[in-house]
Amino acid sequence: xxxxxxSPAxxxxxSSARRVQVGAWxxxxxxxxxxxxxxxxxxxxxxxxxxxxxxxGTIVAISVGIAAAxxxxxxxxxxxxxxxxxxxxxxxxxxxxxxxxxxxxILTAKTGExxxxxxxxxxxxxxxxxxxxxxxLDSTWHSLRLLAIGYSIGATIxxxxxxxxxxxxxxxxxxxxxxxxxxxIPPAAxxxxxxxxxxxxxxxxxxxxxxxxxxxxxxxxxxGVSVVSRSYYDxxxxxxxxxxFLVWRVAVPAALPSVFVGLFMGLGMTFITLVIAExxxxxxxxxxxxxxxxxxxxxxKMYTAIxxxxxxxxxxxxxxxxTRGRVLSWQKELVRW
Amino acid sequence: xSAIAVERVSHGYGALEVLDDVTLRAEAGELVAILGxxxxxxxxxxxxxxxxxxxxxxxxxxxxxxxxxxxPERALVFQDPTLFPWRTVRQNVAIGPQALGRxxxxxxxxxxxxxxxxxxGFADARPQQLSGGMAQRAALARALVNRPSLLxxxxxxxxxxxxxxxxxxxxxxxxxxxxxxxxxxxTHDVDEALVLADRVVVMSPRPxxxxxxxRVDAERPRAHDDPRLTELRRSILGLLGxxxxxxxxxxxxxx
Numbered sequence: 001x002x003x004x005x006x007s008p009a010x011x012x013x014x015s016s017a018r019r020v021q022v023g024a025w026x027x028x029x030x031x032x033x034x035x036x037x038x039x040x041x042x043x044x045x046x047x048x049x050x051x052x053x054x055x056x057g058t059i060v061a062i063s064v065g066i067a068a069a070x071x072x073x074x075x076x077x078x079x080x081x082x083x084x085x086x087x088x089x090x091x092x093x094x095x096x097x098x099x100x101x102x103x104x105x106i107l108t109a110k111t112g113e114x115x116x117x118x119x120x121x122x123x124x125x126x127x128x129x130x131x132x133x134x135x136x137l138d139s140t141w142h143s144l145r146l147l148a149i150g151y152s153i154g155a156t157i158x159x160x161x162x163x164x165x166x167x168x169x170x171x172x173x174x175x176x177x178x179x180x181x182x183x184x185i186p187p188a189a190x191x192x193x194x195x196x197x198x199x200x201x202x203x204x205x206x207x208x209x210x211x212x213x214x215x216x217x218x219x220x221x222x223x224g225v226s227v228v229s230r231s232y233y234d235x236x237x238x239x240x241x242x243x244x245f246l247v248w249r250v251a252v253p254a255a256l257p258s259v260f261v262g263l264f265m266g267l268g269m270t271f272i273t274l275v276i277a278e279x280x281x282x283x284x285x286x287x288x289x290x291x292x293x294x295x296x297x298x299x300x301k302m303y304t305a306i307x308x309x310x311x312x313x314x315x316x317x318x319x320x321x322x323t324r325g326r327v328l329s330w331q332k333e334l335v336r337w
Numbered sequence: 338x339s340a341i342a343v344e345r346v347s348h349g350y351g352a353l354e355v356l357d358d359v360t361l362r363a364e365a366g367e368l369v370a371i372l373g374x375x376x377x378x379x380x381x382x383x384x385x386x387x388x389x390x391x392x393x394x395x396x397x398x399x400x401x402x403x404x405x406x407x408x409p410e411r412a413l414v415f416q417d418p419t420l421f422p423w424r425t426v427r428q429n430v431a432i433g434p435q436a437l438g439r440x441x442x443x444x445x446x447x448x449x450x451x452x453x454x455x456x457x458g459f460a461d462a463r464p465q466q467l468s469g470g471m472a473q474r475a476a477l478a479r480a481l482v483n484r485p486s487l488l489x490x491x492x493x494x495x496x497x498x499x500x501x502x503x504x505x506x507x508x509x510x511x512x513x514x515x516x517x518x519x520x521x522x523x524t525h526d527v528d529e530a531l532v533l534a535d536r537v538v539v540m541s542p543r544p545x546x547x548x549x550x551x552r553v554d555a556e557r558p559r560a561h562d563d564p565r566l567t568e569l570r571r572s573i574l575g576l577l578g579x580x581x582x583x584x585x586x587x588x589x590x591x592x
Contacts, residue, residue, distance in 0.1 A: 229419075231415060231417065231419045232419060232421065234384075234387075234389055234413070234415075234419075235413070235415070235419050235421075235432070235479075236432060236436060237388075237389060237407040238387050238388075238389070238407045238408075238409070238411065238412055238413040238480075239409055239412070239432050239433040239436050239479070239480075239483060240407075240408070240409035240433060240436045240437045240483065241432070241436040242436070245435075245436045249432075249435070249436075250421070253421070253423045253424075254421075254423070256423070328423075330422050330423045330424075330463050330465070331422075331423075332465065
């Protein structure tokens with residue numbers, strides 16, 4: 001907007017501001033390329049402490065690939081503005097992660113300073129992938145499926161229960177004590193009981209995960225609906241609204257910010273409960289995988305499973321926040337993920 | 338048959354007596370202003386007329402029918418625009434038709450209401466992007482889209498700055514003159530009441546009784562410094578307990 005009306009003076013300021021940023025982009029790009037290339041060189045030419053360690057070449061290739069990608073991006077940044085902006089923004093992290101990768105390589109594979117079985121070089125992750133890749137994928141799939149089914153059931157029941165409790169005094173009278181009794185029970189405490197009294201391990205796991213999501217979603221939907229401003233209802237009533245309209249077009253939209261907080265908290269509880277259920281009873285899933293590998297003291301494999309969890313769970317939270325950003329675009333100052 | 342017939346209404350909240358034996362009538366198409374000290378029960382009177390509350394004693398009737406609940410025939414505009422923040426201006430104006438299940442047929446009426454308050458071009462804006470005056474215009478459009486026969490205005494300009502208020506007063510007058518509805522305007526601004534209304538009803542502090550019902554005969558548009566209004570202002574402020582010596586300044590400060 002200001003660009004169209006800019007005076008010569010402000011135009012100069014704008015272009016010099018840009019030059020500063022351009023310098024930042026080229027500098028960070030070059031530095032990050034150098035750091036990652038150095039990490040690749042160390043991995044390649046510094047002999048491994050343990051001569052039997054495999055997949056060093058793969059790590060070299062990955063490091064070279066990252067260095068090359070940053071280099072290409074830095075050169076392309078001269079023409080493509082968004083790429084330059086991204087490198088200027090991510091530059092410090094690219095440098096730090098490069099240094100960290102090199103340090104990790106030196107302390108584990110090269111010097112053996114941090115020794116197995118508890119410590120693992122980057123090569124170990126590639127090794128896990130080669131040895132156990134399909135089992136890990138299968139475990140991930142089982143975890144994801146359990147999570148999806150349990151969370152959907154718990155969140156759906158929680159949402160409708162919360163709306164009903166926030167809306168109707170009579171429903172609230174009957175459901176509130178139940179919420180106050182069952183809600184605070186950590187689902188993990190029910191694992192030993194559910195696994196015995198429910199017909200299958202799967203159904204028990206689903207119920208536990210559903211309970212984990214149910215409580216926060218119910219609680220925050222309920223409180224969201226009950227604090228909706230009286231004047232919103234008054235406006236709608238004088239415009240001819242009936243109860244259905246008041247619930248679904250006034251109460252629920254107004255409560256949505258709170259509902260999303262509940263969905264987020266429920267998701268976190270779900271992760272915890274899922275992993276505990278898998279560790280204690282299930283015969284598959286990421287929690288089970290970690291438990292199983294522990295018997296063989298296969299720490300690198302456990303780390304790999306945890307890495308998969310990081311990607312999976314962080315991705316799910318990102319998905320939830322994206323959805324919230326879209327649904328609540330009217331709300332200002334949303335916390336970012 | 339009066340458009341508004343409030344007969345001997347008393348009303349309260351628990352031990353708090355708010356209205357005490359209030360009787361008020363208005364003819365169809367009249368614009369009546371209600372003046373009174375803050376918290377005297379003016380808003381309660383409007384809520385009773387809107388059907389949001391039922392009187393403790395007495396009867397409230399609009400167009401000959403006893404009020405027993407809210408109706409789209411009687412629209413209420415609050416001091417706060419209370420636009421739904423998750424809806425655009427157009428979607429806010431559409432609440433009425435949507436609530437009545439007439440959203441599709443009313444597309445034209447919705448656009449017309451937005452145009453009438455001068456918000457064309459802002460139909461897709463979010464409430465938080467609007468200035469106070471624009472938000473109140475949107476609230477007016479929302480109230481008018483159902484073509485109510487009675488418009489209840491609860492200090493609709495109370496939160497606006499002085500200049501915006503002057504232009505919104507003109508706007509209100511134009512909407513009322515074109516719209517053909519009965520209007521009841523609660524305000525604590527004596528000037529606003531005198532410039533806009535056919536009649537000014539003055540209420541006492543809580544529990545509110547009607548102190549005076551004053552007809553304003555000057556033709557519109559009225560200037561704020563019209564000498565006939567000055568005379569009326571003097572007597573109204575007297576009723577509200579202001580000493581004559583400070584009337585000149587008190588009148589503007591009261592806004």
